[in-house]
Amino acid sequence: MSSINQWIDEYHKGSRFGLNGEILIKKTSKYQEIIVVENEYYGKALMLDGCWMTSLKDEKYYHECLVHPALSSMDEKSNVLIIGGGDGGTARECLKYSQISNIDLVEIDEEVIKISKQFLKEIGGEAWNDKRLKIHIDDGVKWVKNTRDKFYDVIFIDCSDPSEFSNLLFSDSFYSDCKRLLTKKGILATQSESPESFKNIHISILKSLKKIFRVSETMYSFVPIYPSGIWSWTFASEDVINLSKQNCNEALRIEKGCEIWNLNFQNAAFKMMPNKIVKELNS
Incomplete structure (x- = not known):
């Protein structure tokens, strides 16, 4: 994946909840899209199908x-x-x-x-x-x-x-x-x-x-x-x-x-x- 930082957002009812960082992996499984991004503050964070699941910090x-x-x-x-x-x-x-x-x-x-x-x-x-x-x-x-x-x-x-x-x-x-x-x-x-x-x-x-x-x-x-x-x-x-x-x-x-x-x-x-x-x- 590209090492260039970019914004990854969860969109919810006209709002965006996003992290800026390097995408470590982005792939689609049989069930969903899986993304791991590394952010300076939250560390590595997991997103499934456009929704944040977890991050190392929280x-x-x-x-x-x-x-x-x-x-x-x-x-x-x-x-x-x-x-x-x-x-x-x-x-x-x-x-x-x-x-x-x-x-x-x-x-x-x-x-x-x-x-x-x-x-x-x-x-x-x-x-x-x-x-x-x-x-x-x-x-x-x-x-x-x-x-x-x-x-x-x-x-x-x-x-x-x-x-x-x-x-x-x-x-x-x-x-x-x-x-x-x-x-x-x-x-x-x-x-x-x-x-x-x-x-x-x-x-x-x-x-x-x-x-x-x-x-x-x-x-x-x-x-x-x-x-x-x-x-x-x-x-x-x-x-x-x-x-x-x-x-x-x-x-x-x-x-x-x-x-x-x-x-x-x-x-x-x-x-x-x-x-x-x-x-x-x-x-």
């Missing part, structure tokens, strides 16, 4: 917030499913917990994993070499349909925004299958879009999870590279979950190694629902 805002509220609050967690997560960041955070014995990472696009291993090594790190991590190149929707009941303690949905091949990951039928797969005290953790730039999708996810699960809670924080900056993660379960309590004796050690997440940050983030979202959920 990826921990996303991955730590998706993983640790669920895992630090659980007594038992040995078997984990990650839907998506091809950059390796979610697996990396999960593997910080010694109690986890198996992670099935189901990614539909093998090229995302290959490119992330080559150009975004700092994100996945040694997670790719951990024997507890099993990689499956498969459709996440089909995977959950074909897995037996009560098989996973935690399911992480680390997918891209709704698109032609990911829409079903936001459907009631998919969430219901995930519920079937979870153990009695299991937790579903999903990225739930932005209350600002993807408001309608965000509300739809929250309503679906409230309808399907006994309990669901949403936290808000920031991922600077994403449109509008504000993002959300929602946690759902059939058990009464207490996400403000760290039941895991490893939590303090893990917290010290985190760049963004700690219990105070988490507790505040669960109280940040914008009032316009509260009103729409209650309407």
